[in-house]
Amino acid sequence: MKRELAIGLLFCLSILPVQAAGPASIARVERALWPDGVATVADYNRASRAEALVFVNALNELADRDDATLKTSLRIKSVDRGSVEHLRERVLRRLFENYRIARQSCVPEEVFCAPVESPAALVELGGQLAEQLPARYRPWFAGADAFHRRYAAELLRLAALFPKVSSEIDSFGAHERNGLELADGHFLWTFDDGPTAAGGTTDALLPVLAQQGMHGMFFVLGERLQKRLQKDGRPAVETLYAGQCVALHGWAHESHQKSPGWQASILDTQKLIQDALGTAYRPHFRPPYGQRRADSGPFFVENGLSVALWNIDSQDWNGGLDARQAGERVLTLMLLWRRGVILFHDSHDKAATAIPWVVAQTRGAGLTWEDCRRY
Structure with missing residues (x-):
């Protein structure tokens, strides 16, 4: 009986679709910890800048790990380093532009508004964020940092497997x-x-x-x-x-x-x-x-x-x-x-x-x- 069950299990596994390895945990967040809401343009942009600063730091730290460490932390068997670096480059460039757009509503003494001139500068600013946070944002930051580290792992897992296992993480062309x-x-x-x-x-x-x-x-x-x-x-x-x-x-x-x-x-x-x-x-x-x-x-x-x-x-x-x-x-x-x-x-x-x-x-x-x- 055990032998028949084992054979049946192997057959079921053999016909399952190839899928990107699932993340060890799904990124989740508690928006109530953000103290300002997002119901105005200025509030939305402030929250957008803050999320970008936390995420770029999390992504950059994770992408900096060597392949062996990435394989262990992401629970995958191989890493396409070129795809990982391509993801990092694209994301940092995108978030640099997003941050600059969101700064347009900044006023004097506004938080999360330091100017940046490059994606690298944005990463540096993100790395300094924890030390410079006003007290009212610290409960939010703890949850946001955990969220973005998990989310960065979700994206890097897909990138590390691409294109061997294709996914939404990258494109194959203009179509x-x-x-x-x-x-x-x-x-x-x-x-x-x-x-x-x-x-x-x-x-x-x-x-x-x-x-x-x-x-x-x-x-x-x-x-x-x-x-x-x-x-x-x-x-x-x-x-x-x-x-x-x-x-x-x-x-x-x-x-x-x-x-x-x-x-x-x-x-x-x-x-x-x-x-x-x-x-x-x-x-x-x-x-x-x-x-x-x-x-x-x-x-x-x-x-x-x-x-x-x-x-x-x-x-x-x-x-x-x-x-x-x-x-x-x-x-x-x-x-x-x-x-x-x-x-x-x-x-x-x-x-x-x-x-x-x-x-x-x-x-x-x-x-x-x-x-x-x-x-």
């Missing part, structure tokens, strides 16, 4: 987008893995978006959409997604990096959406796990598709975060990146609670919620 191409203060809500059966979490989320006046991008699985169409009919599904956008997540939730049927998975899902939902269709493909082939660019261009990645991951699928914690994580990463594509899953119930909370926290901060129909 791919991740949200950082958006203007400062612009964000797009996106949702993966639906639709659920009638009465499920997809149906619960859509009225929330409508109440908020939001237009999100839903990356649907072909097999799930087909089941919903067969059970409820096309008119009901068209009504379900009215005012929203529907794009491709493949036929089944599997890695499209090594699957021999990845092209059929995409084309079959594309045709199903086009035939069933017409004007709601958008020509974007989001690869499950962010995994796709490095040489797939010509295929996407030929079929009029872009690869739609993301730069703000709610981790809402993770049982270690509740809806409020997912929202707090998203808000913190919005402050850090200042623009982007936000990833939720309508196959889980957290987005319906997290999104109204994020919107309420930032009302008055001058943000723009991108209309998926113009993305």
Whole structure:
């Protein structure tokens, strides 16, 4: 009996999709520790500068570790040093620009407002932050430092494995987008893995978006959409997604990096959406796990598709975060990146609670919620 169980386990492991190693712990944060709120432009920019200073220090310290230490701390078997350094360079350059934008609202004696002239200077300033903090920010700093060290580890794990295991951490060409191409203060809500059966979490989320006046991008699985169409009919599904956008997540939730049927998975899902939902269709493909082939660019261009990645991951699928914690994580990463594509899953119930909370926290901060129909 034990032998049969062992054989069965090996078989199950052999058919699992290749995935980037999961982080040892998910970055979570308590926004209530930030003493100033983020509901005005000045407050939002102050918080943005502060998060950038903490993160650049955490990322730089972790990236400075040698490969052997990184493998141990990130729990991976190999490190692509070139990819790690590429990530560090891109991130420091981006956050240097973000910090400079956020300084535009500084007034005399404002905190987190020291001028910097280069990414290296920003790193140096971040390294001095703990010693120069006013007392009222110290409780926040302890939590922010822990969050950003874990978040830096999440990103560096993906970078260390790229491109052997592809993910959202980097791009393979101009046909791919991740949200950082958006203007400062612009964000797009996106949702993966639906639709659920009638009465499920997809149906619960859509009225929330409508109440908020939001237009999100839903990356649907072909097999799930087909089941919903067969059970409820096309008119009901068209009504379900009215005012929203529907794009491709493949036929089944599997890695499209090594699957021999990845092209059929995409084309079959594309045709199903086009035939069933017409004007709601958008020509974007989001690869499950962010995994796709490095040489797939010509295929996407030929079929009029872009690869739609993301730069703000709610981790809402993770049982270690509740809806409020997912929202707090998203808000913190919005402050850090200042623009982007936000990833939720309508196959889980957290987005319906997290999104109204994020919107309420930032009302008055001058943000723009991108209309998926113009993305």
